[in-house]
Ligand code: FES
């Protein structure tokens with residue numbers, strides 16, 4: 364009998380390795396209570412139909428029921444520090460212009476000229492007014508109409524009714540979020556109690572050290588799901604298994620956001636050998652053969668986690684000062700990756716990563732993955748890095764500013780377009796769809812549960828979804 | 841230093857890269873004369889050698905090591 368035939372093998376519904384909470388028990392520092400928090404872990408064990416990843420109808424439904432109603436991260440506040448600074452944020456077929464106005468307030472407008480409909484601004488950067496490049500209609504930074512050439516020819520144009528159309532703009536963690544729904548609940552209310560996870564490492568006190576914008580040949584959900592579980596480590600990132608408790612991580616869902624905690628510095632339970640602390644150190648520092656035990660990086664009797672965490676503290680000390688001594692081993696070693704519904708993925712502690720995923724223009728089988736490296740700093744705020752666009756035929760290896768992360772992403776890039784292609788075949792042979800893990804896919808299941816609520820579709824692809832999607836198609840005509 | 845990585849799940853396989861970016865996989869270097877090896881590209885596709893299969897993602901990782909090492913060396917030359 365193999366593990367596959369043995370029903371008892373998965374009765375516990377958790378990995379045979381240590382749990383994250385047990386790992387926390389070995390921490391050499393005081394552990395903040397928020398890391399002890401665990402949510403209800405069962406979000407369903409149903410399959411999820413693939414239509415939502417490959418069907419145009421779902422993309423159209425997202426355009427109607429998702430994107431116009433959700434809070435979306437448009438840019439960082441640091442990218443528009445001065446009055447007149449702007450940022451253009453495009454989502455599917457809608458363009459939004461974010462601006463810091465003369466009184467320092469951040470506002471957002473639909474980025475379109477009220478005359479003949481030209482996109483008002485083509486790119487980010489400073490402006491002292493918004494002048495349309497086509498015929499020269501012009502608006503103040505506060506959105507009120509300023510000038511109309513041949514004013515005599517436009518008797519119907521009134522200053523009061525020709526302001527730029529506003530979009531909600533609110534901030535959290537140094538990010539500017541926009542929402543097209545005037546009735547949307549305030550951003551901070553939507554985020555709920557998320558601050559408890561970030562108060563020890565506020566993201567507003569960071570600067571953009573790197574920002575890549577990668578175009579991908581897959582749906583935006585296909586793309587982001589590649590970054591929402593640690594389960595793929597065993598096949599996609601095998602080189603780190605000696606120092607990664609891949610299937611031992613913790614997954615929680617709270618309100619509109621979810622959290623994964625993946626353990627570093629404990630070997631995968633799938634190994635049939637026991638890496639030493641020095642094997643792990645060699646891996647972490649990319650020094651080469653992880654079987655060479657002679658370097659003696661880690662003092663005898665010290666665990667790799669304890670040693671690695673201390674190294675992390677010393678690395679951060681020049682910036683954070685002695686506050687680093689308050690950080691526990693887990694905060695310095697482990698990966699804490701959050702998802703705010705639907706597409707914003709900030710990492711807590713000092714991993715410094717933030718992702719955003721969205722469709723590539725109006726194309727449902729292409730997407731844009733933004734990666735920000737948000738580094739802490741001391742003294743004056745360094746200028747933010749400019750976005751580095753990586754086209755479809757480029758890879759993250761073309762962005763050496765990402766360091767070792769580029770190599771990890773390069774591995775993920777091998778899967779994403781192949782998942783997208785494969786799903787078209789899967790639909791023909793397995794109508795129930797993809798079979799997600801019951802525990803390790805908690806973040807992804809949480810996403811889909813909310814997604815179904817927003818789109819008003821059921822879990823059962825065969826019946827309700829078909830009706831709803833078809834019905835909506837008619838609604839639009 | 842040329843990196844040589846043992847596959848953590850299959851320790852008899854040693855992964856390294858050649859100067860031209862091909863990934864080399866050696867089976868059990870401990871050597872009783874029965875050693876086998878093969879070359880693979882960055883997606884794990886077999887190129888040559890009597891060892892015909894390899895882990896695509898380990899190949900990808902070694903290839904990316906080679907790419908970044910080459911970029912670093914070029915950077916140093918430009919300094
Ligand atoms: S094993 Fe996950 S998609 Fe094939």
Ligand SMILES: [Fe+2]
Nearest residue numbers: 589595599775
């Ligand atoms: Fe990955």
